[in-house]
Amino acid sequence: MRATVRTGAVGAVLVAGGLLAGLLLTGGADDAEAGRAAPDGLPHTGIEVSPSRCGRGWQHPHPGLQVFDLHNTSDTAAEVYLKNPADGSVYGEVEGIGPGTTRRLRIRLGRGAYAFMCLPDDTHAVTGPTARITGGGPAGPAAAPVTEHDLIPAALAYQKWVGRGLDGLVGRTGRLRDALADGDRAAVEDAWLSAHLAYERLGAAYGAFGDADGKINGTTAGLPGGVRDPAFTGFHRIEYGLWHGRSTTSLRGPATALADAVKALRDDWTEARMEPADLGLRAHEILENTLQFELTGRTDYGSGSNLATARANLDGTRAVLARLRHLLVTRYPELPVLERKLDRAQDLLDGFRRDGRWTPLDRLDRRQRERTDAVLGDLVERLASVATLCDARRTV
Structure with missing residues (x-):
């Protein structure tokens, strides 16, 4: 995100x-x-x-x-x-x-x-x-403009959905913190992935999370100290430690800070306001970012969970589209095709999870990489249509 x-x-x-x-x-x-x-x-x-x-x-x-x-x-x-x-x-x-x-x-x-x-x-x-x-063929398709007023109910519904997701995330980050206190490394890794994917499913809300997003899910991009920089915090800080041999004891502090940041975000969320006009754009950006960051491995700090994150991002995209669907059914004739393509992408990504474990990105063969890139790339192009159609337009 x-x-x-x-x-x-x-x-x-x-x-x-x-x-x-x-x-x-x-x-x-x-x-x-x-x-x-x-x-x-x-x-x-x-x-x-x-x-x-x-x-x-x-x-x-x-x-x-x-x-x-x-x-x-x-x-x-x-x-x-x-x-x-x-x-x-x-x-x-x-x-x-x-x-x-x-x-x-x-x-x-x-x-x-x-x-x-x-x-x-x-x-x-x-x-x-x-x-x-009067001559020529029939007029080409046209789309009724979407106004900001049209988007407000969708944004409010999505914001409530995010609020419920944050409630669940508080519990998951708490379990991650507790697992680190117990010292069971396998349990910690499972708890980390569960919590991280729960956060990634909230992908369209990042613009409203403000500085909290960096504390919770920031990477080393732009940090002069890299993985040792004090500003490197949150999920990826813990990921790096877990998969680079750091002791569970040394990660208790970062996990507590993460749990506190998530709880603060949840507590502040009732006062947050998402921009309704951004909702369609976010539906496109979630998977655009997936291609740019997850399918290139740029956000892998050792867990090899990029494909799991891509799958969570797909869920996040569906969550946005569900709130916009009533606006799209009369404006976007290709919506049924888009929904079939989403199902195809879901089946493809689910195929990389075997016995409860996700295949690391670097273990895909060339054919699998090319197919994954093509399927997600096609979705990104189709979701650009959603972003355009749901761009709030003036009518007066």
Whole structure:
């Protein structure tokens, strides 16, 4: 459970989940000029973005793949949706169009009615004139925008689920501390794994855990002293000691500190507030982080439990999706496929657990590694659709 640093150009077009199979949306640079012969060979149409003239310039609507050059003539940044004016569902969008700049919306259109909605910063949305296309095939799929209001019940339900998980985690870290006091190494290792996986299942909440996440599940990344750094604490500190021959007595202090940190987190959780707009993104990031950290072995401090962690992360992903499902069933036609792919990944990972023990990552053969990477990678791509569709959007 750890944050991913994400990069990207401001104002890039958000593909509505990749689910819009008939559409291809890309963000463009500021050199697009309506009316010029385009090097891409596609027809271009200049569209004005402003509170008073939103959507002006679309004089000859036609079907097929085309480019809209969205030029912001106002003095404030804006985002733009191309929507169905009847029900507000969105075909494509571009964010962060700065004053005086132009960005491109590349999209395939079919038969139907369309209108541009301009959403300037700090003012009301404006919908431009309706354009109708009578020829060509049917209009491509569109997704009803999800608002922050829509996401609040899902976030509250997930937050309650996390609270119950933290209650259980308090008990598990307490048993780990007690096992270390008893000195039974095999029991300690089992208690450590049980507690660590319980924490990893809470993956979408890390943003709300604040500094507690570092104390509980931090690694040596950025610590000058590495495994000997005083700031190296929590699960991985204990893991390193257990699987590098440290005495159980020497690990009692770190285990007590871990149990105390978990209890403090649990006690503070009722006052925490998750950002509803982040929930869809977290569903994607859990498995994105799994690929980056677990399936590369970067977080293995000796236990060889990365595949077990990946399996716990899969449970964490399902927990988020369960709270978002009512929003996705009408917006994401590929949801049944995603759910089947989750089942496939679960079966694959469960196959690495034999006689109660997980296969260490470095004992997988090449075929197993490639298949695991491919299955989880495919899920990450599909969950990017969930992140996009559940990105909170303005409607007014």
